Amino acid sequence: xxxxxxxxEDPEEVARIKAEKEAKKRAKAEKKxxxxxxxxxxxxxxxxxxxxxxxxxxxDTPSAQDDDEEESRPKPKIRHLRxxxxxxxxxxxxxxxxPLNQIEEGSYGIVSRAKEIAxxxxxxLKKIKFTIGGQGEAGFPLTSLREIQVLMRGSxxxxxxGLKEMVVGESLDSVYIVMPFLPHxxxxxxxxxxxxxxxxxxxxxxxxxxxxxAYLHKHSILHRDLKTSNLLLSNTGQLQIADFGLxxxxxxxxxxMTAPHMIVTLWYRxxxxxxxxxxxxxxxxxxxxxxxxxxxxxxxxxxxxxTAVDQMMKIIDLCGPPSEENWPxxxxxxxxxALKLQKPITSTKQMLRPKFPLLTxxxxxxxxxxxxxxxxxxxxxxxxxxxxxFKEDPRPKAEELLPTFPSKANQERRRRxxxxxxxxxxxxxxxxxxxxxxxxxxxxxxxxxxQLKMGR
Numbered sequence: 001x002x003x004x005x006x007x008x009e010d011p012e013e014v015a016r017i018k019a020e021k022e023a024k025k026r027a028k029a030e031k032k033x034x035x036x037x038x039x040x041x042x043x044x045x046x047x048x049x050x051x052x053x054x055x056x057x058x059x060d061t062p063s064a065q066d067d068d069e070e071e072s073r074p075k076p077k078i079r080h081l082r083x084x085x086x087x088x089x090x091x092x093x094x095x096x097x098x099p100l101n102q103i104e105e106g107s108y109g110i111v112s113r114a115k116e117i118a119x120x121x122x123x124x125l126k127k128i129k130f131t132i133g134g135q136g137e138a139g140f141p142l143t144s145l146r147e148i149q150v151l152m153r154g155s156x157x158x159x160x161x162g163l164k165e166m167v168v169g170e171s172l173d174s175v176y177i178v179m180p181f182l183p184h185x186x187x188x189x190x191x192x193x194x195x196x197x198x199x200x201x202x203x204x205x206x207x208x209x210x211x212x213x214a215y216l217h218k219h220s221i222l223h224r225d226l227k228t229s230n231l232l233l234s235n236t237g238q239l240q241i242a243d244f245g246l247x248x249x250x251x252x253x254x255x256x257m258t259a260p261h262m263i264v265t266l267w268y269r270x271x272x273x274x275x276x277x278x279x280x281x282x283x284x285x286x287x288x289x290x291x292x293x294x295x296x297x298x299x300x301x302x303x304x305x306x307t308a309v310d311q312m313m314k315i316i317d318l319c320g321p322p323s324e325e326n327w328p329x330x331x332x333x334x335x336x337x338a339l340k341l342q343k344p345i346t347s348t349k350q351m352l353r354p355k356f357p358l359l360t361x362x363x364x365x366x367x368x369x370x371x372x373x374x375x376x377x378x379x380x381x382x383x384x385x386x387x388x389x390f391k392e393d394p395r396p397k398a399e400e401l402l403p404t405f406p407s408k409a410n411q412e413r414r415r416r417x418x419x420x421x422x423x424x425x426x427x428x429x430x431x432x433x434x435x436x437x438x439x440x441x442x443x444x445x446x447x448x449x450x451q452l453k454m455g456r
Contacts, residue, residue, distance in 0.1 A: 094167045094176050097125060108143050108245040113181060123164060126177040140175075143245045148177065150221055150244040159212030161232065161242040182232035182240060183407035186292075190228060192405075196299045199358065201403070203396035205231075206293055206366075207385065208239040213289060214381035216241075217282045220250040224263040226288035228295055235407075237399030250281065264288065266311055266419045267301045271322065272375050274312045276334035283375035289384070290370025297356055316341075318355070319348045319371050327374040348372060362389035 097114040100122075104111050109126040116123060128144045148163065155162030164178040186205070190196070197205065209231065216223055224246040232240045246263050257278060264273060270287035272280055294302040303318060305311025316322075321341040322330045326348075330336050349368040359367060366389050369379030390396055 091166050091168045094125070094169045094174065096167065097123065097178070099125075106243070106245070108141065108147070109177070122181045124179045124181040125167070126179065128173075128175045128177065130173040144175075144177075146247055146249075147244040149249075150216075150247045151177065151179065153219060153221070154241075154244070157212060157215045158238065159208045159240055160215065161240045161244075179242075180240075182234050182238075182242075184233040184235075184405055185229050185242075186231040186233060186239075186296075187227070187229035189233065189405060190295065190299045193299065197296055198394070198397070199363075200394040200397040202293075202296045203390050203394075204237070204399060204402060205233075205239055205296060206289075207390055207396055208399075209241070209289060209292065210381045210384040212239075212241040213285055214385060216247075217285070217381055221247055222250060222282065223247050223285050223288075225265055225268075226285055226292065227265050227268045228292055228301075231292070233402075235404055237402035261308065266305055266308065267291065267303055269308075269311060270375065271312065271315050271373050272330075272333065274308055274315070275330065275336045277375075280375070282380070283378040286370055286378050286380065287375075289381070290367060293367055293370060294356065297358060315373075318351065319373060320346065320351045322373045330374070360389065360392065362387065362392055365389065 096118065097116055100113040100115060102110065102112045103124065109128050111124055111126045114123055114125045115121070128141060130141060148166070151161065151163035154160030161179050161182075164180065167176045167178055168174060169176070209226075213223070213226070223241065223244065225243060226241070230241065230243040232242050234240070248257075251257065257280065259278070261273070264270070264284060268288040268291045270280075270284045273284060291302055303311060303314045305314045320326075321343075322336075322339075323341065323343050324331070325343070331339075347368075348371060349364055352368055352371065353364060356364065356367060366379065366384060366387050369383070372378045
């Protein structure tokens, strides 16, 4: 027992302490009650609060009459999104046309002149060849599909032959392309004209040719067979590029292009194709334009090689030999390794000058720019169109003032005195590259369409 156990407590003190404890308990309980009531009130206020209206509230209560007016009010017409596209209709029969005469037969089709019975209009009908070179390939020819695709695009430009429609015969392989008929081609005209075109007339023709090529190249299309026989001329002086059998869109997926020896008629084939370049592009068409430009002055093809090797030698005779100075990197091409050439003494312009005495200095710039050996430096179609040569005297003659010629298309087939277009499946020229321009022959290697005897 402790020493404080015997101390007697004062009753009054005990009562006071007890009263104080009870007062503190009541105050604490009242505080808790007030806090709980405040929390409950805040919760109720939050639940009763409404979010802001997403749209304007209607202040008055809608009546039945308002509902009737809402229903009777005309609703806006729904406009569906539409895309312009060709109307899909069945092909008409070839019997809608009356055959007149055959104009020519090419590697990929037979072209005839025909009259539409309903209108009396004259058109050119090309019957598609389903078997080319005796291969017996099944299905629609790929070249014809590409030609139709480009013809549809050609309808958008005045210097490209367009597509009117496709008609069919009774058999599955009787499919015809209907195109506008133009009575002349430049090759036939040049063969029969007593005198060549005047410089002002040549300017008009070249501008139209460059305009059509520029449109093709703008839309990533390579013609790949430009020549005078594929340039048609109307009686009103309008030139149109025709025969898109070898045309192709420039691939964007990295797919390989056609072998160089399988495109472009030999006399109009560019040096990079002859040397086996598989990464060709728009410059190959511009080389052909240059050949056509010179042909309009000469009245005859300016490069008439008998084989691919002979064609390359004629290019060297006309434009000078290639070198690392005027064509960097040309030695990397497959067929260039056989060349044994001396360095050029003069430029292409100087080589061409004595052979085209009627050309002005500005005109020589155009011709030399188109016949530049290096394809990366070759003049483009857009550059031709804006060249000062076509603004100097004599100015280009108006189309309607070009000379007119009697049409022979209704009398006989057009005769060709130039090589035809390459045919898919044919073997290229098999020839040994030899002579003063080429090295020793020890090892044989197949190049782009012909055989080379490669020097060590």
